[in-house]
Amino acid sequence: MTVAVQHLRLPAVHLLLAAPACQPLVAEYGREQTVEALRALLADLRGALLAGGTADTSEPAVLAALAARLAAANRSTMRRLFNLTGTVLHTNLGRALLPDVAVQAVADALRWPMNLEWDLETGKRGDRDSLVEEHLLKLTGAEAVTIVNNNAAAVLLMLNTLAAGREVIVSRGELVEIGGAFRIPDVMTRAGAVLREVGATNRTHLKDYAEGIGAHTALLMKVHTSNYIITGFTKEVTLPELVPLARERGIPIAVDLGSGTLVDLEQYGLPHETTVRETIEGGADLVTFSGDKLLGGPQCGIIAGRKDLVAAIKNNPLKRALRVGKLTLAALEPVLALYHAPDLLPERLTTLRLLTRPAAAMRALAARLQAPVQCALGVAYTVNAEPVTSQIGSGALPVDVLPSFGLALRAMPGMRGNPLGVLERRLRALPVPVIGRIADDTLWLDLRCLEDGHVEEFERQLAHLAPEGPAA
Numbered sequence: 001m002t003v004a005v006q007h008l009r010l011p012a013v014h015l016l017l018a019a020p021a022c023q024p025l026v027a028e029y030g031r032e033q034t035v036e037a038l039r040a041l042l043a044d045l046r047g048a049l050l051a052g053g054t055a056d057t058s059e060p061a062v063l064a065a066l067a068a069r070l071a072a073a074n075r076s077t078m079r080r081l082f083n084l085t086g087t088v089l090h091t092n093l094g095r096a097l098l099p100d101v102a103v104q105a106v107a108d109a110l111r112w113p114m115n116l117e118w119d120l121e122t123g124k125r126g127d128r129d130s131l132v133e134e135h136l137l138k139l140t141g142a143e144a145v146t147i148v149n150n151n152a153a154a155v156l157l158m159l160n161t162l163a164a165g166r167e168v169i170v171s172r173g174e175l176v177e178i179g180g181a182f183r184i185p186d187v188m189t190r191a192g193a194v195l196r197e198v199g200a201t202n203r204t205h206l207k208d209y210a211e212g213i214g215a216h217t218a219l220l221m222k223v224h225t226s227n228y229i230i231t232g233f234t235k236e237v238t239l240p241e242l243v244p245l246a247r248e249r250g251i252p253i254a255v256d257l258g259s260g261t262l263v264d265l266e267q268y269g270l271p272h273e274t275t276v277r278e279t280i281e282g283g284a285d286l287v288t289f290s291g292d293k294l295l296g297g298p299q300c301g302i303i304a305g306r307k308d309l310v311a312a313i314k315n316n317p318l319k320r321a322l323r324v325g326k327l328t329l330a331a332l333e334p335v336l337a338l339y340h341a342p343d344l345l346p347e348r349l350t351t352l353r354l355l356t357r358p359a360a361a362m363r364a365l366a367a368r369l370q371a372p373v374q375c376a377l378g379v380a381y382t383v384n385a386e387p388v389t390s391q392i393g394s395g396a397l398p399v400d401v402l403p404s405f406g407l408a409l410r411a412m413p414g415m416r417g418n419p420l421g422v423l424e425r426r427l428r429a430l431p432v433p434v435i436g437r438i439a440d441d442t443l444w445l446d447l448r449c450l451e452d453g454h455v456e457e458f459e460r461q462l463a464h465l466a467p468e469g470p471a472a
């Protein structure tokens with residue numbers, strides 16, 4: 001009992017604050033925050049001792065605990081991590097990673113005033129869309145473009161501008177829900193438009209569209225069924241099939257492409273995805289697509305198409321609420337510029353580099369990392385280098401998978417509890433969290449997105465994974 005009483009003699013706040021070891025903390029975090037954290041720490045220690053526990057209350061121990069507390073409280077909530085899920089464009093992990101040219105442009109836009117809405121030729125007020133307009137017209141074949149916050153905003157703005165109070169015809173097979181509560185019927189309602197569903201879930205015919213058109217029809221809309229496919233007894237009316245009907249009735253056609261790629265991915269050995277240009281040339285009056293999916297740029301939504309329709313969209317007061325900021329445009333422009341050299345794109349555009357990374361590269365990496373990871377995990381788990389399949393993600397080509405290689409982490413038979421869940425948590429608790437994927441009683445670490453420049457850091461932090469390591 002005398003021991004406990006002794007432990008309650010905690011160092012005084014003013015003495016701790018005056019200690020030389022405390023001065024760097026005051027310098028970094030400020031006096032107020034340091035004092036507050038110190039008081040809270042001492043209160044916790046007192047509470048622990050009164051409850052019969054033990055604690056090191058020496059000055060160095062208290063100041064070390066204070067430093068840890070302040071560091072934790074000031075650590076950014078936004079953390080970079082290793083995406084080893086195998087999904088390259090992972091919506092919950094931030095989608096496309098941008099190339100250094102874009103990073104540099106964003107840094108400049110943050111540090112310097114820029115010609116965001118300033119025409120440097122005339123010295124007069126300009127239009128922010130014009131900063132990327134020329135690139136996009138060239139890459140898509142469209143007459144005009146405008147940029148908004150994301151593709152959901154692009155669809156909303158397009159529908160509100162062209163179809164508020166009127167009807168939009170959509171096939172029942174294309175009433176898509178994208179993750180994160182983007183549903184075509186709901187967006188339609190919020191845009192003030194009336195959804196007119198035609199056809200059946202599995203089959204829609206041209207005559208369904210023809211019969212759906214009436215006095216109140218404002219728009220025909222096709223939606224890329226990004227995240228699912230309907231197989232079996234199916235019939236979809238393709239854009240070229242639909243165009244003559246639309247022209248005859250004088251009604252525009254809009255296509256929500258979702259991912260929307262600017263190049264033919266087949267030339268890089270990837271599955272074909274309809275390009276924006278093909279869609280425009282195929283007769284779409286307006287196309288909407290995301291900036292941070294296959295395009296590989298920052299989050300934004302791009303509306304491309306007929307000049308008169310884009311002009312109407314730009315005049316909608318909602319455009320002001322949905323417009324993009326300068327950082328987005330700064331990042332987007334250099335990414336679009338890369339597309340003018342399509343042969344160099346797989347090397348320069350991060351998204352495409354990851355998507356086209358050969359399985360042999362991941363196989364070699366898996367072979368290299370198998371032993372160190374096994375060593376860090378100890379005998380409770382087995383680690384094997386095995387083939388896996390990556391996905392593009394963000395709804396692009398959901399059924400096409402990319403051959404890859406990874407580490408298969410499995411618990412030894414007979415382990416109680418949820419050993420894979422425990423391991424998944426330990427990986428998430430690393431200094432740079434590692435996110436894998438659990439399937440078939442295996443925690444998979446797909447190595448596609450672990451590029452050479454980061455392997456060393458990945459390996460170094462394995463020390464924290466060991467059962468006796470700091471993170472255990």
Ligand SMILES: *Cc1c(COP(=O)(O)O)cnc(C)c1O
Pocket residue numbers: 150151152153155176178182223224225226256257258259289290291300301394395
């Ligand atoms: C992804 C997607 C959207 C939403 O795009 P965001 O850029 O995430 O807002 C809309 N429609 C389709 C078909 C999509 O695939």
